[in-house]
Amino acid sequence: MKEYIRVDLCGSGQVDKYLNDGWEIIETAKQSYPDGETKVDYHIGLPAKVLVDKLLSVIKDYEAQGLKERLFEGVAIGFDENASDYETGMGHATPSKTARYMENYERIVNNQIVQVRKKLTQQELKERAEFGF
Structure with a gap:
């Protein structure tokens, strides 16, 4: 199983932003309402490697200064x-x-x-x- 440093819940309007930032979809939950509307929630996680790579990038920026x-x-x-x-x-x-x-x-x-x-x-x-x- 993959190790996630952070886990969050987001809707379909935000999921692309998270995915572009290195997060992964862990699972989805679909909710149906009596009026016929459906909503999908995304359980997302930030993999440890993604965060480590980002932190190392910040440290390299510090080193350059x-x-x-x-x-x-x-x-x-x-x-x-x-x-x-x-x-x-x-x-x-x-x-x-x-x-x-x-x-x-x-x-x-x-x-x-x-x-x-x-x-x-x-x-x-x-x-x-x-x-x-």
């Missing part, structure tokens, strides 16, 4: 850390909550496995350059 960096800064402040102390790739492994949050974000939102590490100090970068790393 540079809000991912601001999110990481705010998260780091909440953990009493500094987001600019971390980078992907080169650096020291760290148990930092900020680094774990950033890795989790990239895995969920961008479907990427990244390692967020504590940045090397200027001295460590200089030593690496001297030894050809």
Whole structure:
């Protein structure tokens, strides 16, 4: 059975709008009235995948506006850390909550496995350059 995040009831005048927005018809209920009029109600559901795709689209819009960096800064402040102390790739492994949050974000939102590490100090970068790393 399909998983629906939201379920609603609508009439025939609204069903096309819902369907165009990714909702699905779960079932219909037909009602007949003594005057001969008939009314169809649609039980509709918003599939989880549709909502997830829409939410990811909104997050991508936020990223395009540079809000991912601001999110990481705010998260780091909440953990009493500094987001600019971390980078992907080169650096020291760290148990930092900020680094774990950033890795989790990239895995969920961008479907990427990244390692967020504590940045090397200027001295460590200089030593690496001297030894050809």
